[in-house]
Amino acid sequence: MTTDNDFLLSVEALTVSFDGFKAVDDLSFYVDENEIRVIIGPNGAGKTTALDLICGKTRATSGSIRFRGKELTAMKEHQIVHAGVGRKFQNPSIYDDLTVFENLEISYPKGRSVFGALTFKRDGVVTSRVEEVAEMIFLADHLEERAEFLSHGQKQWLEIGMLLIQDPELLMLDEPVAGMSVSERVKTAELLHRIIVGRSVIVIEHDMKFVEDIAHRVTVLHQGRVISEGTMAHVQADPKVVEVYLGH
Ligand SMILES: Nc1ncnc2c1ncn2[C@@H]1O[C@H](COP(=O)(O)OP(=O)(O)OP(=O)(O)O)[C@@H](O)[C@H]1O
Ligand SMILES: [Mg+2]
Structure with missing residues (x-):
């Protein structure tokens, strides 16, 4: 059934x-x-x-x-x-004055890390996850670029990346x-x-x-x-x- x-x-x-x-x-x-x-x-x-x-x-x-x-x-x-459940709206809501790396880093879920106060270890985990997601969204070579200088399409990918880094089981894209x-x-x-x-x-x-x-x-x-x-x-x-x- x-x-x-x-x-x-x-x-x-x-x-x-x-x-x-x-x-x-x-x-x-x-x-x-x-x-x-x-x-x-x-x-x-x-x-x-x-x-x-x-x-x-x-x-x-x-x-x-x-x-x-x-x-x-x-x-x-x-x-x-x-x-x-992650949701992307029609207009990208990225932070123009931050880099690609920073936009992804800021979206990493807080409190997810198992390392607690050991921020050094957490930083390593976050950085490798940021790099992994950047690769997925075709922005691995743009990590240090400010988001405002990305093309329209790259901005859309960055926003998808900001959702992906939270590892949602359902992603909704408008x-x-x-x-x-x-x-x-x-x-x-x-x-x-x-x-x-x-x-x-x-x-x-x-x-x-x-x-x-x-x-x-x-x-x-x-x-x-x-x-x-x-x-x-x-x-x-x-x-x-x-x-x-x-x-x-
Ligand atoms: N908050 C609201 N108050 C009143 N009417 C609304 C509200 N939100 C949506 N509507 C109306 O509901 C209908 C459906 O709108 P919706 O935005 O879901 O359409 P859509 O299928 O996404 O269209 P599109 O392809 O143009 O994006 C429309 O007639 C819209 O005007
Ligand atoms: Mg619509």
């Missing part, structure tokens, strides 16, 4: 109403471990709002969000981060390749495939080439509801999806 506990994330009958308008309306979907799930749909479909609900930025009117069996709807934003060059998009797809070992990723994207490159499964939202779900090939061939989104 399949139960909720077989999924990393179970969203069930989730609804949020803003002055009577249901931006997310009876939404249910399930994300597996090590899965890249992409959420697509027209502007205003409720995609960003769905992530806002999962990360606790917005409170649900009703429904449930279970992550590793824990109910998230009653938890505060920082508790949800602590439970292992339009990560918007404004990126073609080669940066290809590298971002490569990055996502690399980071799902031991974690899952939910990505919102409008770039269908990129979606095709990364998605294990695609959930299509329209007016706050799921209208189709499955492989990219499945949803692309679904007349409902063509009608409200892909045909435009």
